[in-house]
Amino acid sequence: MFLSELLEDYKESDEQRAILQAFVDRVWKSKCSSKKYERYYSFQICSASLDNREDLIQLFTSYNRISYTVFKSYYTQKIEPVDQIRIHLNNVYAFLCDPEVYYPKEYYSLLLTPKREYFKTVSQIKNGEKVEAPPIQAAIAQALEQAMNIRKQSIENKANLSWSEYKKIINSYIERIFSNYIPVEDYEKKHGWELRAPVDWWSEDHYAIKYMCTCITGYMRNYVRDRKPKAVKEKLCSLCKESFFYKSSKRLYCDSCKKQKQLLWQKNSMKKSRKK
Known part of the structure; x- marks a missing residue:
């Protein structure tokens, strides 16, 4: 399916509703569905490197496998334009609505604290420095608590939308996107054009895909922003x-x-x- 041709045909067609519905159906039936899976920040504990100290071994054993959820955001195989739109829709939902993924970078950095503390401790023992377990335990606990606070704040900043609710909102946006589409030729006449990609590789579908993805992102960001309660000013x-x-x-x-x-x-x- 050539997306650019579909968008142009939509504007000139007497059956716009049928064209729009067919496109929407293909998007939501795409093979590139939303997927999440678990990953881990882990490290191997060497008892000898910890001077065979039971307190340190038990401490780091408690934190040597910390899980976090990731979202599949891209595909390496060849996909059609409609699949690229679906992937972008998945990513927008995950970033703006899904409470399980896409937290600030600081959150993931804090989850690595036990691993960093382990190798720091190993280095200190190797250098003959005195190492006590309680300060290490306190540093790890503080970092993980801070990570949970960041996670909580991130979830509060997201829109509380189910996947079905999100689809309904997107369907209304897609109709608006189809109606507002400007073909490449008309855009070039109005704004000029500077192509920054190899001509042999680029096609009008790339223009159409970027247009749709940019619109979807903008509309959803505005939706999330407008749903937030207004700050009380004094x-x-x-x-x-x-x-x-x-x-x-x-x-x-x-x-x-x-x-x-x-x-x-x-x-x-x-x-x-x-x-x-």
Whole structure:
């Protein structure tokens, strides 16, 4: 299926609904479905390297295999444009909605703390330095607690959408994307064109795929942003210096002072009108 031709045919067709539905069906039936699997940060414990100390061996044994969930975000085999769209849809959902994957880099770095502490301890023992288990235990516990806090915050920042709810939202966006599509020739006439890819490799489908993926990402980011509760803002009144909540950054007075200012303005306005 040539995606660019499909988008152009849609604009000129009298059966737009049928074309749109056929495309949507193919996207959601794509072989490139969403997949997650477990990975591990692990390391082998050498008792001799820990000077055969039972306290250190038990400590690091408790943390030598830490799991985390990853999301399959790309495919190496040859795929069709509709599959590329589906892969992007999977990635957008995982990044913005899925509570099990795509946390900040710091989270994954903190999960590596036990491994780093192990090799640091081995190095210290090798150099004849004194090593105590409690400080190591405290450092690992603190790092893992911090990682859990980052994970919790990341989940709170994501949209609470099920996969079926996400599909309904995307279906409405796809219709908008089809309607707003500008063919390559029209885009070039309007904005100019600078091709930065080998001509033998590039096709109009690459343009269409990028267009659709960019739109999907933008629409979903806006959706997540708009669903977040607005932050309550507070400032000091310019007259009484008491704090008040506001919606417009141009507001200067609290409710009480605002009424007083309005009454004063009305009074002065009446005086001016009488003088005339």
